[in-house]
Amino acid sequence: MSTSATNTVRNTAVNRALALGVLASGMLMIVLDGSIVTVAMPAIQDDLGFSPAGLSWVVNAYLIAFGSLLLLAGRLGDLLGRRRVFLAGTGVFTAASLLAGAATSPAVLIAARFLQGVGSAMAAAVSLGILVTLFTEPGERARAIAVFSFTGAAGASIGQVVGGLLTDGLSWHWIFFINLPIGLAALALAVRVLPGDRGTDADAGTDTDTGTGTGRGLAARADVVGALLITAGLMLGIYTVVKVEQYGWVSAHTLGLGALAAALTGAFIARQATAPTPLMPLRIFRSRGVVGANIVQMLMVAALFSFQIVLALHLQRVLGYSAAETGLAMLPAALVIGAVSLGVSARLIGRFGERNVLLTGLLLLVTLLLLLTRIPVDARYATDVLPLMFLSAGFGLALPALTSLGMSDAGEEDAGLASGLFNTTQQIGMAVGVAVLSTLAASRSERLLAGGAGRAEALTGGYHLAFGVGAGLLVTAFVVAYVVLRRRTR
DSSP, rough: OOOOHHHHHHHHHHHHHHHHHHHHHHHHHHHHHHHHGGGGHHHHHHHTOOOOOHHHHHHHHHHHHHHHHHHHHHHHEEEEEEHHHHHHHHHHHHHHHHHHHHHSSSSHHHHHHHHHHHHHHHHHHHHHHHHHHOOOSSHHHHHHHHHHHHHHHHHHHHHHHHHHHHHTTTTTTHHTTTTHHHHHHHHHHHHHHHHOHHHHHHHHOTTTTTBBSSSSSSSHTTTTTHHHHHHHHHHHHHHHHHHHHOOOOSSHHHHHHHHHHHHHHHHHHHHHHHOOOOOSGGGGGGOOOHHHHHHHHHHHHHHHHIIIIHHHHHHIIIIIIOHHHHHHHHHHHHHHHHHHHHTTTHHHHHHHOHHHHHHHHHHHHHHHHHHHHTTTTTOOIIIIIIIHHGHHHHHHHHHHHHHHTTTOOOOOHHHHHHHHHHHHHHHHHHHHHHHHHHHHHHHHHHHHHHOOOOOHHHHHHHHHHHHHHHHHHHHHHHHHHHHHHHHOOO
């Protein structure tokens, strides 16, 4: 190979590594933003004068915008170009972070959080699509997905650490300001290293299958009616789920809005079967890997709420940890997840296949949550909590394997859609996990208090129930993965 050819290969490898760094940094910002806020909520409430009900919208506004727009953003990435949508999303998120950090009233902060969700949806929806088209060789792709998955698996724990330290050391404003240098650096580097893709509608009316002019622009090819139906359905559905704790599962509010959300989603699916240029071509669901991986992810993410959030609540409300102490207590989990996902998961996937690695990770996580159902009221960190952190290695095994399976059969023309779908099911799983597990835990605690139990005992009993239900969700995920996902020849 000539010197110039060698340099070209080396430069290409460096650019791809930098591109992976940009994508991972963007995802890290998004994941951090979802968890960093949780430990700062009391400080935000005291400073801005939020009511208890209003405070929940600091989280809900972000979650609703993020979860409902992922599918649309992913398809727009396929049509307009994934690089373009990633840059726009990162820019919106960074600007919204500045607005959130400077907020002086509840209304401004909630609006800024909604805009953060919009930007996050645009960037996250196309990130995996860029990654799988950038890394096409199986070994390289497995390693790249492992790095990308690490940011999702460990980012929540890192967010709790950073959020606690910033809130206690500076102020809650800095949990948003910290996004500014990261976002600006990501934008500057992304312009240079992310591969340019014109998108299937780059020529506004050119049919990419025939190369001839169709006279149809983006509005026609993006299926505006379908976009409105699914965005409204997802937004209404996520809103209904996050308000379950306030209204209850069988209230007229929950059942009525839930039925309307289901009707909108059903109408969207019906339209996709007949629309000439569907927003979500139903062919994507012909893949057992895509369907199975998304179902498993929904169940797994719902269960993980009980580890990442419920355990943190136990440390604070029962054991009396501060925000910073809670974040540091969860740090070993992030380190273990990082060591496994970055160090060994790609090699294990290459040797044993995604399905086997996923099943092993799920078994470790089931064991983790079952042991947490026995955590005592007077738990000691060194003997009762820290040893369990090593079982979080299951995250580092399961998430890269699951991500690879979820993107396994997506062609280049549907990579953005598959990425948006994978992220959408993740957000739906999170919303369902928050609603179901927090409601069950609160109800259990209230019954124990009414029966004469002390506050610590009642809270612990509620958390035990959440851990148990989470373990049940993971067992279900294991069964689905075993039955639906096929072994793939390596």
